[in-house]
Amino acid sequence: EVQLVESGGGLVQPGGSLKLSCAASGFTFSGSAMHWVRQASGKGLEWVGRVRSKANSYATAYAASVKGRFTISRDDSKSTAYLQMNSLKTEDTAVYYCTRLLSGLDVWGQGTTVTVSS
Amino acid sequence: DIQMTQSPSSLSASVGDRVTITCRASQGISNYLAWYQQKPGKVPKLLIYAASTLQSGVPSRFSGSGSGTDFTLTISSLQPGDVATYYCQRYNSAPFTFGPGTKVDI
Numbered sequence: 329e330v331q332l333v334e335s336g337g338g339l340v341q342p343g344g345s346l347k348l349s350c351a352a353s354g355f356t357f358s359g360s361a362m363h364w365v366r367q368a369s370g371k372g373l374e375w376v377g378r379v380r381s382k383a384n385s386y387a388t389a390y391a392a393s394v395k396g397r398f399t400i401s402r403d404d405s406k407s408t409a410y411l412q413m414n415s416l417k418t419e420d421t422a423v424y425y426c427t428r429l430l431s432g433l434d435v436w437g438q439g440t441t442v443t444v445s446s
Numbered sequence: 447d448i449q450m451t452q453s454p455s456s457l458s459a460s461v462g463d464r465v466t467i468t469c470r471a472s473q474g475i476s477n478y479l480a481w482y483q484q485k486p487g488k489v490p491k492l493l494i495y496a497a498s499t500l501q502s503g504v505p506s507r508f509s510g511s512g513s514g515t516d517f518t519l520t521i522s523s524l525q526p527g528d529v530a531t532y533y534c535q536r537y538n539s540a541p542f543t544f545g546p547g548t549k550v551d552i
Contacts, residue, residue, distance in 0.1 A: 373533050373544045429537065432495030432537065
C-alpha cells in the first residue's frame, strides 16, 4: 500500500524550531519529488516547498512565505522526507501535509498539526 | 509569480445538477493543472491532472478541460458525496500555487 506518514508536529513558541518527518512506503521513494503543503484552520491549501530526486540534484524550492526559514531535505536510505522549520511565526500554525508529485500530488499523508503560540 | 484564481468562491446546487468551476492562471501554464477535492475534515484528493486526465478511481462524472490560462472542472451530475471544497493547482514550475478554492454545497 502506498503510504505517507507525517510526524513531529506540536506546540512551539514564536521564534522556535520544529522538524517534521514524512515516512514513505509502498513506492519508489528515491525517484519521487516530495512536497509539503499546509492548511491553516478554515483556510485553503498553501504549497510550502519541495525536494526533487537525486536524479534532479535534490533541488529544492520554497514558497515566498517560508523561504529562508524552512528547509526541506530527504534521506532516501530511510525513505523519509523532512521539513525543518526555524524562526516560526504564529501564522505558520497549520496542518502540514507531506505529498508526492507524480502528475499532480497523488499521494498525501494524514497531516501533522503545528501550533505556534506563546 | 503566477497567480491562480477560481470562480465562483462558493456555490449551491441540487442533486443531479451540472456544476462548473473555473480556474485561471495569470500566465500560461500549458496543461500543468491539477484539480483536488477536499471533503470536510479530510485529506485532499487528486481528481484530475494534466488539465483533463482523470485520476484512477475517480468517478467519470468529473471532467476537466482547458489549456494555457483558462481551465474548468465539471461535475456532470452532482451527488451528495460531492460536497467539498475544490482546488486547482499549477505544477509547471515552482512555486506550485493553489487556487483559493471553491466550496460546493447541496
